[in-house]
Amino acid sequence: MTKIYCAKYLVPGNAPPIIGGALLAVNGKIVSIGRFADLRRAHPEVQVVEFPDCVLLPLLVNAHTHLELTDFPLWAQQFGETTEPDNFVDWILRLVRVKRKLGKKAYSCSVANGIRQSLAAGTGAVGDILSQYSSRKVYQGTMLHGVLYLESLGHDPEIISRFRNELRSLLAEERVGLMQLGISPHSPYTISADYLKDVYEKCFRQNLPCSTHLAESPEEIEFVVHGGGDLAKRFYPSVGWKYLIPKGSGCRPAEYLHRHAGLFPKNLLVHGVQLSGREIELLAKQQMSLVLCPRSNAKLKVGKAPVAQLLQAGINLSLGTDSMASNDSLSVWDEIAFAHNWFGGECDAPTLLKMATSGGADALGLAAQLGSLEVGKLAEFQVLQPETAVAENEIFDYLVAPGRTEEIVQVFHQGETSV
Numbered sequence: 001m002t003k004i005y006c007a008k009y010l011v012p013g014n015a016p017p018i019i020g021g022a023l024l025a026v027n028g029k030i031v032s033i034g035r036f037a038d039l040r041r042a043h044p045e046v047q048v049v050e051f052p053d054c055v056l057l058p059l060l061v062n063a064h065t066h067l068e069l070t071d072f073p074l075w076a077q078q079f080g081e082t083t084e085p086d087n088f089v090d091w092i093l094r095l096v097r098v099k100r101k102l103g104k105k106a107y108s109c110s111v112a113n114g115i116r117q118s119l120a121a122g123t124g125a126v127g128d129i130l131s132q133y134s135s136r137k138v139y140q141g142t143m144l145h146g147v148l149y150l151e152s153l154g155h156d157p158e159i160i161s162r163f164r165n166e167l168r169s170l171l172a173e174e175r176v177g178l179m180q181l182g183i184s185p186h187s188p189y190t191i192s193a194d195y196l197k198d199v200y201e202k203c204f205r206q207n208l209p210c211s212t213h214l215a216e217s218p219e220e221i222e223f224v225v226h227g228g229g230d231l232a233k234r235f236y237p238s239v240g241w242k243y244l245i246p247k248g249s250g251c252r253p254a255e256y257l258h259r260h261a262g263l264f265p266k267n268l269l270v271h272g273v274q275l276s277g278r279e280i281e282l283l284a285k286q287q288m289s290l291v292l293c294p295r296s297n298a299k300l301k302v303g304k305a306p307v308a309q310l311l312q313a314g315i316n317l318s319l320g321t322d323s324m325a326s327n328d329s330l331s332v333w334d335e336i337a338f339a340h341n342w343f344g345g346e347c348d349a350p351t352l353l354k355m356a357t358s359g360g361a362d363a364l365g366l367a368a369q370l371g372s373l374e375v376g377k378l379a380e381f382q383v384l385q386p387e388t389a390v391a392e393n394e395i396f397d398y399l400v401a402p403g404r405t406e407e408i409v410q411v412f413h414q415g416e417t418s419v
């Protein structure tokens with residue numbers, strides 16, 4: 001299939017927007033990109049698909065989510081869990097209560113809904129965390145790229161040994177659909193120190209993608225440093241770990257990961273809300289990537305990520321919606337709009353768009369295929385139709401304003417339309 005796609009504005013992501021821009025796609029890949037007039041002249045015989053008054057740009061990357069929890073709002077209602085939690089630990093306890101009542105089928109339906117909602121919102125790749133491994137099959141035959149991180153956690157040696165065996169056989173599959181398989185040791189506060197180190201060494205040795213929630217809440221800091229606080233008092237007993245509470249490590253979460261072989265670039269860190277200046281320096285030195293989830297952080301009232309310092313340190317940043325247990329939608333467009341407002345002047349519009357495209361593609365190891373519209377990459381893009389005309393100097397302001405999800409008129413995967 002060979003076609004030229006042109007629009008009023010083409011935003012490649014790696015270069016300034018092109019007015020009257022176009023791209024030539026051949027067999028799902030971008031072969032040429034530039035001004036429509038030039039492409040037309042060079043390829044007069046090729047069919048042209050025109051999007052006048054529209055903006056054409058790359059699909060977005062949701063670098064951290066849990067699509068198996070897409071139906072969480074429905075489940076919470078079904079199980080009478082309608083009171084919004086007051087704090088982080090209340091939120092986890094509610095999540096655990098709801099998850100205990102679910103069957104495997106509920107998770108698979110939820111993943112399917114999550115994939116559907118993501119594609120419709122112009123997302124092309126996800127970093128998805130999965131605790132119910134059997135739901136991975138839902139990805140077969142779908143157009144979402146990314147990494148499916150199989151979640152692993154626990155303190156009980158018997159359960160850990162079961163996890164180890166299961167992971168070994170699943171990871172041999174390597175891929176499900178377009179998704180690469182990896183591991184997510186959930187967080188420093190939900191996994192034993194020995195097992196955590198074990199997982200990191202395995203990932204490093206086998207060059208496997210890995211992802212860890214890190215420095216999300218003040219409760220986590222208290223727990224990792226001192227071994228106390230609400231996570232020890234309320235969360236640990238509620239999941240049967242009352243007698244497995246580790247002693248405080250005496251160090252903050254990033255240093256704790258470093259001590260357990262966890263600071264290698266393929267370990268994608270998530271949240272980083274509570275990172276100190278010294279931790280940020282350490283992450284930069286170790287060439288780590290970090291996913292920010294501002295709407296989830298705001299909803300759980302855990303604080304705001306120090307985005308200016310993170311950018312200053314040169315850490316590769318991306319955006320994630322996290323799950324529907326702590327967010328209102330899976331749209332990265334909605335995340336961008338919220339982040340623009342939430343971070344204020346600390347993070348300008350082009351930087352936010354970079355986080356939602358090439359930053360995410362880099363973080364998931366997909367930079368050669370996705371994240372920007374460039375020759376040689378996949379012809380994966382979306383077309384927005386602004387309700388009111390956008391002037392040339394307003395394109396980035398338009399893209400970070402609320403309401404973009406609703407303006408998606410077409411989404412293309414490898415040159416084929418899917419919406």
Ligand SMILES: [Zn+2]
Binds near residue numbers: 064065322
């Ligand atoms: Zn998460």
